[in-house]
Amino acid sequence: MFESYVFTAAARLMRYVQIDTQSDPRSATQPSTEKQKYLARLLAQELKGMGISDAHMDEWGYVYATLPANTEKPVPAICFCAHVDTAPDASGTGVKPILHRGFDGADIVLPDDEKIVLRTSELPYLNQCIGHDIITASGTTLLGGDDKAGVAAIMDAIHFLTTHNGIKHGTIKVLFTPDEEVGRGTAKIDLQKLGAQFGYTLDGGNRGSLEDETFSADGVTLTIRGVITHPGDAKGKLVNALKIAGEVLARLPSNTLSPETTVGREGFIHPTSMNGGAEKCVVEFIIRDFVTAGLKEKEAILENIVQGVLRNHPQASYTLEVTEQYRNMKEVLDNYPQVIAHAKEAIGRAGLQVKMESIRGGTDGSRLSFMGLPCPNLFTGMQAIHSKREFISVQDLNKAVETIVHLVQVWEERS
Ligand SMILES: [Zn+2]
Numbered sequence: 001m002f003e004s005y006v007f008t009a010a011a012r013l014m015r016y017v018q019i020d021t022q023s024d025p026r027s028a029t030q031p032s033t034e035k036q037k038y039l040a041r042l043l044a045q046e047l048k049g050m051g052i053s054d055a056h057m058d059e060w061g062y063v064y065a066t067l068p069a070n071t072e073k074p075v076p077a078i079c080f081c082a083h084v085d086t087a088p089d090a091s092g093t094g095v096k097p098i099l100h101r102g103f104d105g106a107d108i109v110l111p112d113d114e115k116i117v118l119r120t121s122e123l124p125y126l127n128q129c130i131g132h133d134i135i136t137a138s139g140t141t142l143l144g145g146d147d148k149a150g151v152a153a154i155m156d157a158i159h160f161l162t163t164h165n166g167i168k169h170g171t172i173k174v175l176f177t178p179d180e181e182v183g184r185g186t187a188k189i190d191l192q193k194l195g196a197q198f199g200y201t202l203d204g205g206n207r208g209s210l211e212d213e214t215f216s217a218d219g220v221t222l223t224i225r226g227v228i229t230h231p232g233d234a235k236g237k238l239v240n241a242l243k244i245a246g247e248v249l250a251r252l253p254s255n256t257l258s259p260e261t262t263v264g265r266e267g268f269i270h271p272t273s274m275n276g277g278a279e280k281c282v283v284e285f286i287i288r289d290f291v292t293a294g295l296k297e298k299e300a301i302l303e304n305i306v307q308g309v310l311r312n313h314p315q316a317s318y319t320l321e322v323t324e325q326y327r328n329m330k331e332v333l334d335n336y337p338q339v340i341a342h343a344k345e346a347i348g349r350a351g352l353q354v355k356m357e358s359i360r361g362g363t364d365g366s367r368l369s370f371m372g373l374p375c376p377n378l379f380t381g382m383q384a385i386h387s388k389r390e391f392i393s394v395q396d397l398n399k400a401v402e403t404i405v406h407l408v409q410v411w412e413e414r415s
Contacts, residue, residue: 001167002402009149009156009401010135010394014097016042016151017137017144022092023085023182030188031061031085031178039084039151043176046155050162055174060188063176066195067158067169075170075415079196079373080157080404082150082203083180083364086142089386096138099394103134108391110139116388123391125206125383132393143390149380149397150202151176157404169408170415175199177364185364191373198339199375200407201365205385207396208352210343211377212333214359214366215267217325218295220285222248222306225317228279239315241281245274247309248283257298265290265358269298290328290358326362329369329376336374342414343376346407350399378403 019039024032031037040057047055047065055065061084069075086092100108103126108118116139120126126134137143154174161167173196177185180203204211226241249271255261262268267289274283285302289295299322306318333339347354359366359377368375381396 001405005160007156007398007401008159009152009397010099010133012152012155013135013145013148013392013397014099016148017095017097020093020095021085021144022088023179025088025182030184032182032184033085036085036178037061040176040178043084043151043155047158047174050159052158052162052174061178062188063174064194065174067161067172067174069170070165071168071170071412073170073412073415075412076197077171077173077195078408078411079173079175079194079199079375080154081175081177081199081201081364081368081375082154083147083177083185084151085178085181086144086148087146087181087386090142090388091140092142092144095141095144097143098136098138100134100136103129103132105130108134108136110136110388113139113388118389118391123384123389129393129396132395134391134393136391137388139388142386142388143392145380145382145390145392146385147180147203147380147382149382149392149400153202153380153397153400153404156401160401160405161408167405167409168412170412172408180364186367186371189368189371191371194373196373198336199365199368199373200343201363201375201377202380202400202404203363203365204357204377204379205382206355207379207381207393207399208347209355209357209379210340210347211357211359211363212340213290213330214326214328214362215288215290216292216295216328217362218287218299219323219325220287220299220302221321221323222283222285222302223319223321224248224281224283226279226281227315238278239313240278241276241316242278244309244313244316245281245283248306251305251309257301267294267298269302286325288360290330292327292331326366327370329363329366329374332369332374333376338414339374340376342407342410343378345410346403349406349410350402352399352403
């Protein structure tokens, strides 16, 4: 199917990354930076150029577009989603993408800063890219493949489908969002208007990977109240909330249950800030696990520690307040097994091995899943994201395009 197709994803990626779309966590506007709209507007135009007549950018910087079905079958409308913004971690101004053809395993030294080197010893995924064409930035900026690789893959897949009308598919929706990197990517999404039943974000890394799980997340606020007196007249009276908070932190397990001692599917209790004084002290925690029961367990462990410490300070008191932050999208996706099954089939048809992965964090996909659009995450090939050593294999990126095209066919065949 793709033998004679000239993929456009890499060329698109190299064009899109030259448009600075860095988002800004300190900005209160929507989108957080106006410049994100330059790319969004261009994407809407390019989609129109492909014959997608309803393609447009809305006032918030979201791009919506519909590729109508070309089948009689009742196929659910499927959305492909990517974010246009890049992370604030490294500069996104003046990105100069470089295509390194036929990577042979030798160090890639980036020309604008020779200290920035891509080595197989430090970036082991490069070993899986021998013989590939690699795109990097030039040494002073990130590349911005996160998530312009996803944008480019979706654009090329739409390009492929609009030029190969023999490929049967249901209604396809395209959604490009701003501000994912600052946690506001879903803030102004209009799911009603989007009108999709299921979605896929194209925001993953290793070729063949499919992410159907995120952390479940709670925040816990521990408030400790001590007893304050003048320190000159405090004997037997003063109870210092700061010292009690210190005892609580000291009793947290040191070899388990922390971000620095866990990997994979293990969760944790993580103190993130401590504020206050001797009279009243507030400690903020984040609790993470892949199952809700695991969150409750960790919250119980924390409360036991607090109660144990407070037993020695009967005049002090505490409150523990739990706030739900987000939930593992698998709780939603398990109700729609076809979403994952079809993606696995598509990745296989693209000639790749499926790698199921869990995200130790949250994604827009997890938010979308709970907003009513079940939405796992597909690979794009992007690597070493948010850094000056960011890179992507053109061959991996093209596999993402193939996967999208196979995926819409699988949905059509099985509906
Ligand atoms: Zn991303």
